[in-house]
Amino acid sequence: MGNLRNMLPAALVLFITIAPSMAELESDWNDFLHYTAIGKFELAKGYADTILGSDPDPVALLALTEENPRAYSLLLNIYNNNDQLKDTAGELIDLIEKGRYMRRIDPEIIRQEIARLSTTIRGRMKAEGRLKNAGEYAVPFLLDELGKNVDQDPFAFIAGAMAKMDNDACRPLQTALQMSDPAVKAEVVRALGKIGYEQSLPYLKYVYETEELGDIRELAGRSIESISASAMKVPAAELFYGLAERYFYHNESLRPSSDYDIANIWFWNEDQGRIVREEVSKEYFMELMAMRCCEWALKADPETGKAISLWLNSFFRVEKTGLELPKYFGDNHPDASTYARTCGPEYLHQALSRSLKDNDAYTALGLIEALVTNAGEASLLYRIGTEQPLVTALSFDDIKVRYSSAIAIGNAKPGKNFEGSSLIIENLSQALLGEPVEGLDADAANEYAYRAMAVLTGLAVSENELIDISKAQQPLERILSREDDVLRVQAANVLAYLEAGSAQQAIAAAALDENLALEVRVELFSALSDSAKMNGCSLDDKTIDTIYQMSGSNEIEPALRSAAAAAFGSLNLPSSKVKDLLLDQAVS
Incomplete structure (x- = not known):
């Protein structure tokens, strides 16, 4: 048998090796469905456990469900309504979804579908549908093939398929606008216009404002008008800031696909001359995108100061998740507090005002602590319209925010009276006792007692007339x-x-x-x-x-x-x- 095996083509050996396991998987799957359908749940669970224990190919399991859609519906029904099989059914569903993801992002399959664009009309239509289903994962390969086929027949077919993608493809296409290849860049601009998603407006407007080539600039203008003509009157920086706010407040239309546990952040790699992606947690994907939009707003117009404050809010919310920072931040990336301390009081107060309105105690506390270190009386009592954010924080629900606000203002030894100034000594007096309460453990309470005492000592020595330490x-x-x-x-x-x-x-x-x-x-x-x-x-x-x-x-x-x-x-x-x-x- 060993000698015979050596004489067989590699593909046939692979078939002989895999075929029995595929057959066994199909048999176990059918038996699981059969015994589930007739209510023999113990037997059904046994076959399900066999499937799960065999480390099956998720793509193969997906294929079995696609051959019998009613079977998948049965599986979902079991998961939702049968406590005995719920966990097992959940594991099978996870495997099937993993197979769906693996097939969707498989580079070889994507390349095959791109090649089919240049075959028959029927083949092209099927390929376009499958590439659309692959969504953002197909975009890098579409762009690669466009670059290889400039002035050749497949170029038009590839460009046509790219323009038929849906919203999921917008983020990588927007990132690709940083390329220098005019022919491919023009098709990206055109595709974003045809897809017609509003999140593309800031990127297209940035091209319109900065592009040196008149043809691409004109094309960007047409794409903008096809999405929203009014956007032509709005600077790119403002459009980016608006998009950043939508990300920050988790606008439903901007959320990544719910099919997978991860989301993708796209970058232009100048060395490779192509877009690349980095997987990040969906828990802070929206905040990361808000940060990137703020950065683009500042690139478009460095005077967009409000983008700085929103960037700080976003970064603090990223840290609030407690998750490891994404890899693209690099090693030893400064934390949000470090950036906050380097920002001027104006931006800190803007960010603080937002965090107080959003009832975000974590961010508010971080911003106040930054103000403690780098602001004097005039800066601490900064006004945004009629509001003084740090004074507002003196009556915030979170006790740490109240204490830190009182310490920040008390440290500055204010000389002018203002509405709410009496809250300074009230909070300092409470903090002095060092008593743990809800939201404040013993160690934190003790630390606040020392800090409050230091502030009172400074007020006493300076004989401050505004804050009545008595x-x-x-x-x-x-x-x-x-x-x-x-x-x-x-x-x-x-x-x-x-x-x-x-x-x-x-x-x-x-x-x-x-x-x-x-x-x-x-x-x-x-x-x-x-x-x-x-x-x-x-x-x-x-x-x-x-x-x-x-x-x-x-x-x-x-x-x-x-x-x-x-x-x-x-x-x-x-x-x-x-x-x-x-x-x-x-x-x-």
Whole structure:
């Protein structure tokens, strides 16, 4: 048998090898359908499991369903209505759809169909239908063959087939407009006009505005008018921006095919002289296309600043999916926050306004954090019409957005009053407590507490008149009893600036707490000293006496005694109080 096998043509050997498995697949498939139809679901499942376990050729399985369309309908009915076979039927359907995809994108099949365009009228009609079904996957091969057949008979047939494609072919054709071959480019322009899809308008208008060859420019104008004559009056940059917004808001007509789990982004490869595709997740395909349209808007007119803000919104939404960035971004691609920090406040506020209206907390937070790092008061309170986006964010539903907005404005130490300014201290006061709530875990809450404290410290030191830090007195006093020594000392330092006597009393009570570490108590006495210097003495006699006794005690650590003495001195007490300290240590 081995010798006989060696004598057979390769194709026949392949047939002998494959034919039994094909026959077995067909037999198992028919048995599965038979037992499903008569309600013997256990037996049906056994044959289905055999099919799935044999690693069948998806294209072969697809062919079996096409030979018997009623069988496929039965399979769909089982999937939708039979719980016992639902999962198994689902796996079979997935395989069949995989076969449909594999056949649709098979380069060899596509090339064969392109070759058939130059045969009989009937052959050409069938080929055109199959190429149309292949959609965007057929476009690179159609363009390749056009380039090879310029001034030859097949050129017209290929161009004719390309013009009969549907909307699915528009994206690769639009990308192909970057080519330099005038003959092929003209046919692409003509095809987009005949397909007549509005998403092609920006690309055609860009050709109309930039093309040096008059014939192609004129052809682009005719294609635009055949789709929408009014577009001739709109600059390409505006058309690209409009298309970007439609992608951003997931316009139904722009969605990729629902038949597959992936979508394609098309690029012009100058080295290869052809279009190439990269598969990306459908979860962020629309946002990626919005970004690309914004980039084209800026190419068409660098002054289209609103495209910058929409690009930022789109990139943040890409990151929001949590998926790995597409390969074409390259290694070490900066994140959205990096780009946001390099943009001017005008674009950040435009993007923030959109994210707030869209109730997009993730993007809003990213934009606000960028504003924290690179904007002053005038920039932070930027107006878009009558709206101040960052001020609006102070009352946003998401707690992180509210906190970050308050921190951003507070850091800038605003000097002018504005509607909603009272919300700054309200949010800072809440953030100070570091309490985890819905949407804010313990670590994030603690981080916000530190940031809010830093802002309040800056406001206190600068004696900011707009933000009344006295409204944060209660949370500051609560922090004095917390276990976080760093925050405890910082809270005391801010309380020292408050005129209210209760603030000074709270600092003193904490400084006298013997359960606290020595170094912490020293810092608290220092804060008490500052409070007394700025606001005078507000302590009762009992507290004053306790501090006085510490100041003269030899049983207390020298550093603590010295700190208590400094605080006592800062109280600026009457001489009758101070003389006791001196006389108590006198030696007669």
